[in-house]
Amino acid sequence: MAIAFDKVLLFGDSITQYAYNQDNGFCFGPAMQNAYCRKFDVIQRGFGGYNSNHAVIMVDKIIEQETTPTSKIKLMVVFFGTNDSVVPEAVQHVPILRYKDNLRKIASSAEKAGAKIVIVGPGPYNHHQWVIGREDRAIERTTLRAREYCDAAIEVAKELNVAMVPLWYLIMADLGWKEGDPVYGLAELPAKNPLTSYLNDGLHYLGKAYRVEFNNVIAAIKETYPELDPATVTEKLPTWDKISSLDVLKAALE
Structure with missing residues (x-):
């Protein structure tokens, strides 16, 4: 029998999609793989430029x-909204009520498949970084719409x-912002602001x-789905020091 890993x-x-690009330093994807090593397979399905309208069409097929028959998805980390939140005149825009309904549909598909879901809300946006070389798209986005x-x-x-995982608030809090402070990333505020060390182009991470x-996805899993906490999920196959003979490993594979 094959060794079956749930996902x-x-x-x-x-x-x-870019969460495995280690040119940008710490990466969400490899960190998740490391957390669930020998426990669950971590599958990346990121699609650049897509919004939640695209997601609801794809989710059941994915x-x-x-x-x-031997493995299924245990957990889905769903992160759409960054493109949905562009201004209504932009092609990627999804109205906020439609966005919410799309998230409900994705969650319903996950539930039908027996998977738990973590919804990740879009993070902040830094106007001054994004518009470099994209002057024709300068009015498409604002961090207030992302919020x-x-x-x-x-x-x-x-x-x-x-x-x-409400990333807009979590990233802003991590860089020291608090409610009532000027909102970093707005066009009317200085270009030099703490978001530049979190975003490589004003939008991507x-x-x-x-x-x-990563830290907050794991925290959300621990709090809401403790049975899926990587610290408590059982590893596949015995550790090397428990294999007193090759028969022990053979028995584990039966």
């Missing part, structure tokens, strides 16, 4: 692909009683941001 599915847009979509994701997670995502 953690990372499902999102370019921030998930779940079907990763579900077999609105993060708030919407929070509302859906509370409604569905699923785990939530450097290691600091991915570390905030």
Whole structure:
């Protein structure tokens, strides 16, 4: 019989797609793989430029692909909203009510497959970094719209009683911002601000941001789904020091 590993599915847009690019330092994807090594396979399904409208069309096929008679998806980390939150005139835009309904549909698909879900809300955006070389797209995004979509994701997670990682607030808190402070990343504020050490182009993540995502995804799993806490999930096959003879390993494989 094959050694069957159940799975953690990372499902999102370019921030998930690039979550294995170690040129940017600490990476979310490898960190998740390390946390679940010998426990679950971590599957990356990130699609640059996609929004939640695309996600609801794909989700059932992706779940079907990763579900077999001997293994299934135990956990889905779902991270859409960064592209949904562009201004209504931009092609990637998804209205906020539609975005919320899409998250509900994705969560429903996960539930039908027996998977738990962590919803990740979009993080902050830094105008002055993003517009370099993209002057024609300068008005497409604002960090305040990103926060609105993060708030919407929070509302859906509370409604569905699923785990939530509100990255807009978590990244801003990590860099020292607090409610009432000027909001870093706005066009009318100085270009030099702490977000530049978290974002490589004003939108996509450097290691600091991915570390905030990883730490808080793991914390959300521990709190909401303790049975999926990587510290408590059993490793596949005995540790080397428990293999007193090769027959012990052979028995474990039967």
